[in-house]
Amino acid sequence: MKYSKKWCSLLLASAIALSSISIAQPQVQAAQVKKPTNVIMLVMDGSSNNAVTLSRWYKGENLAMDEILSGAVRTYSAESAITDSAPAATALATGHKSNAKFIGVLPAVINSPGLAQIAKEDAYRPVANVLEGAKQQGKATGLIATSEIQHATPAGFSTHVKHRSQYDDIAEQQVYQNIDVVLGGGFDSLAPGTAINARQDGENLVDVLKEENYDIVKTRDELLNSKKSKIWGGFAPSALAYDLDRAATRASEPTLAEMTRKAIDTLKKNENGFFLFIEGSKVDWAAHANDTIGIISDILSFDSAVKEAVDFAKEDGNTMVIAVTDHGNSGITMGNANTTSTYSTTPVSAFIAPLKKAKMTIEGALSQLNEDKSNIVEVAALYGLDDLSKDELATLKSAKDMGKVMVKMLANRANIGYTTGGHTGEDVFLYSFGPSKITGLVENTDLAHAMANFMGFDLNKLTDDLYIPATKAFTEKGYASKIDLTDKENPTFIAQKNDVTVTIPVNKNILIYEKDKTAKTYTFDTINVYNGTDFYVSKKVLKVLK
Structure with a gap:
């Protein structure tokens, strides 16, 4: 693809930003790295630095991520200081800032400071991603998510559409991308039917997968027992359960760490190496709901997946691991109005003890609620709200949105603050490990170029080759x-x-x-x-x- 002069200036700005990345190799010297190279990219969607801190206190020990903390990432989009997941994924996967809802295509609006405008005819043009580049290098590829696999972030690493809601197009592109291992939810989007996300184009993609010799697995046991080199795991019609709820509500689903380990074991057999994308999707959903327990649940689940990736990378010696959140969400804080004058004497237990009482996330707890709400006290207790006062019980009984009331009650008990039910614009922690470890404050677009460089290709040239x-x-x-x-x-x-x-x-x-x-x-x-x-x-x- 030949770019206009205006577009070239935007590429130059990205290249200048990339050149500022400080590359360090404390684990393995670059000269020692032998091909094939592998990349494992992990995204805990909608997390934040404060949420990670809270999760560490909750766990009571260091996180796997702590060992590989290496810098920070700027997350803004082409049009806003606060990004949507679709352009965030596009930036991480393709090296290009884009607009809200856009997946794998160039922006139509650019108004963020420091970014050059592009020619009008370049708007919506597809741009190649790192998974496609890995595939062109002969590498095996994998895609994992705890949401629907067609959701914005995994879609950003595998597809190109104008709007993230185009599940039909996203699912079809993912199937025809011939990705070796795909694990997650969203099985409804593979075939026609009556479900909300069932296909509208009449094509049964399950049949296509069978023709391409995929092992289609639907349970944890089927996944772990699979011997095939091509696996498509559809473990839920839509999203998977929160990790904390899984044992009680969907015990047949695999954990994120189990999916990660299985994918690595399968992909590493390729003599040219592999690229693997992994998303802990529902941290974001919990943050939108201000569900403190849901956030912690799936940050810790994600951290277990990071451990699997780093353990492999330590043994392998030529694998780049990157873990990051795509954007902040909810403005969560340890400390709220309750601690305005007592913050300096408030012990850790005042934040954590109320949270430890919860046995399920708000989604899990409400799934146990009787239609007549006759077990409202028991459901509240599942969410850690024991010893309800008369006022609290009355509030729950009269609530139009019981979940919203419950998350506020628990946050108040645990002295947790929230500023929004939406995304936030702060810089986020960067975690990186391997022979081309990334350090310092970088743009989200820099990560795509760093992965591509490590695997031996140029994303802009790749776009010229793939999307004419x-x-x-x-x-x-x-x-x-x-x-x-x-x-x-x-x-x-x-x-x-x-x-x-x-x-x-x-x-x-x-x-x-x-x-x-x-x-x-x-x-x-x-x-x-x-x-x-x-x-x-x-x-x-x-x-x-x-």
Whole structure:
């Protein structure tokens, strides 16, 4: 892809920022690193430095993340000091700032200080991500999340759409990306049906996975017993349970650490190495709900996954591990209005003891509530709210949103403060380990370039190779083309030249070449993307043309 001069200035700004990264190698000297190289990228969505501190106190000992703390990350998007998960994932995966809801495409609006504008025609253009780069290097690839695998952050590392809600397109692109190991929720989005996220385009992607010889597993035991090199784990119709709730509500689901360990054991068999993305997704959801227990639950679950990654990296010697949150959320603090005048004498127990009483997150506790609310006292106790006062009980009974009331009650008892139910804009901790360990204060976009450099490719050149505007490219080759939107769920690019017709279906990795009424299907290790304006195809697709 050839960029405009304005766009080049934005790339230059990113390159300058990247050049400021301080690379240190305390564990393994760079000269000692032998190929293949591996990268494990972990994101605890919507966490914050304060939430990590609270989780450490709750655990009562150091976290695995503490050992590899190396710097901090700026998280702002192209348009706001406070980012949405979609542009945050796009930045981490592609090295480009973008807009709210955008997945793997360039922004349409840039107003954050320090960022240059881009040409109008560059808006929404797909940009390559580090998983795609790893795949082009012949590496094995993996994608893990505790949310739907089609959710914004895993989507940012695997797909290209204008809006994060396009689950049909995201799921289809993920399947046709031919990722070796995919583990998480969101199984409803793979097939037509009546569920809220069931496919609308009529395609059954489960059948496609079977044709591609994936081992489709739906339980922890099936996952751990799988011997296949290609595994698709669909452990829930939508999201997985919070870690604290799992034993009581969905014992058949694997933990994040178990998924991480299985993925590493599977991917490491590739002689060219691997790239693995892992998300602890529901820290963010708990933070949105101001659910202190939910936040702690899944930060500690995430930390166990980090331990698995670092343990492997220590043994392997040529694996880069990065762990980070994509943005802050909730403004959580240890200390609230209760401690305004007593903060200096308030012991740790005043924060932690009330939280230790909880046996479930707010989601888990409310799942046990009878329809008539007859067990409201027992449910409150599951969330750590024992010995309810008359006023507290009356408030719960009259509450229109009982969960909202309960999280406020527990936060008050534990002296925990919240400023918002939304995201926040602070810099966040960076955790990094390996022969190209990243240190200092860096941009979120820098992490994508650091991973790509470690694996031996350039993301901007990769975009030039993988995402070429199809209309212009086919016109230059003498074809007349159109985008067929007759079936709005399945747009198709059609090009004709003399007796040749080329058909390119959206989101897939194929091209159909028809001449003299004889059709041949070509399959690629790249995907075709439609951004609502144009199709984008790879150089490999264009090489088929005569």
